[in-house]
Amino acid sequence: MEEVNQTTVTEFILTGLTENPVLQLPLFLVFLGVYLVTVVGNMGMVILILFSSQLHTTMYYLLSSLSFIDCCQSTVITPKMLVNFVTEKNVIPYPECIAQFYFFCAFAVAECHMLAVMAYDRYVSISNPLLYKVTMPYQVCFWMIAGVYGMGLLSATAHTVFLLRVFFCKANIINHYFCDLFPLLELSCSGTFINEVLALSFSAFNIIVPVMTIVSSYIFIIVSILHIQSTGGRSKAFSTCSSHILAVVVFYGSLAFMYLQPSSVSSLLQGKLSSVFYTIVVPMLNPMIYSLRNKDVIVALKKLLENITFFLTKNHFP
Known part of the structure; x- marks a missing residue:
């Protein structure tokens, strides 16, 4: 037992997307740009909804929560991935690796349920527009958002508690660009049956239940x-949920493409690339989808920019 303890892994090495030195700098610049757009776009959406009174409705509160989730999810993964492009070895300590997995899992699960809640909100808005404010008051919105984060934290906590019981020794190279569950379990020196059953159970619940809610809605x-x-009423009703439909298709499409891959060595690179789309590209696309296809957001943005311009002009040129 004493000899085993001496080989306990205290840090991991992330292999990243590629080991080709020619691609390191271009990929660093590309993903740095993607991350900046993601943060600016999502936090900009949150700030716009916060300071625009015409957007203070349940629909936009849910949208601001989605933007916050996307920004956090990208922040959990992208900065560490960027380090891999500028360092020879991207070392991540064991506690930091577990923390990265915990927060990634929490925000990923939260996004699954947030899209389902937004679909239900669209259903109530279209089926009972006159009773919308009565059916979906701020209190209901608050509890739905709390439930979404609660599901994320519950899933992440359960996975992490059982992951902490897994013993790692000797092998410490994670063939991925972040600490995901299955790449970690591949390095285990102990049994992972419980972790795999737990992953299957939670994945089924956190994907099937939101998908069924979205489809039913x-x-x-x-x-x-x-x-x-x-005809005008039909067009207006469809336009209110077209952005959400596009976001759902992009999110679950990339999720399915990532997990419905053959488990073979030849598909490892393809799996990484699909993971990049789900974890990094989708959070960047969501604010674009909702802002460019939503007239209320565009009007609110123009009004906010006009107010900022007026404020700056007034203070600099009295």
């Missing part, structure tokens, strides 16, 4: 739209 939404008499 949009079935009812389509039925409600078909009952609208005017």
Whole structure:
């Protein structure tokens, strides 16, 4: 037992996306740009909704929560990945690795449920527009958001508690650009059956339940739209949920592409690339999808910029 303890892993080495030195600098610049756009876009959306009174509705509070989740998820992964492009070995201590996995899992699960909650909100908005404020008051919005974060924290805590019981020795090279569950379990010197069962159970719940909620909501939404008499009313109803449909397709499409891959050595690089799309690119795309396809957001942004310009002009040129 004493000899085993001496080989206990205290740090891991992340292999990153590529070991080709020619690609290191270009990839660093690309992902740095993606990360900056992600932070500016998502935090800009949060600030815009916070300071625009016309956006103080349940729909936009949920959207600001989604933007916050996307920004946090990207921040958990991208900065450490950028380090890998400028250092010879991207070393991550064991506690930091576990913490990275915990927060990534929490925000990933939260996004799954947040998209489901947003789909239900769209259903209520379209099926009962006159009773929308009564059905979806701020208190309901608060508890739905709390439930979304609660599910994320519960899943992350359960995974992390059982991951802490896994024993790592000797092998410490993670064939990934961040500390994900299965790459970590591949390095285990102890049994991982419980971890795999837990991963399957939570994955099934956190994917199937939100997907079923989204599908059910949009079935009812389509039925409600078909009952609208005017063409203009149908077009307006569809435009209110088109952005969410696009976000759902992009998110779950990339998620399915990442996990429905053959488990073979030849697919490791492809798995990394699909993971990049899910963990880094999608958080960048969401604010673009909602801002460019939403007239209320565009109007609120123009008004906020006008107020800022007026304030700066007034203070610099009295």
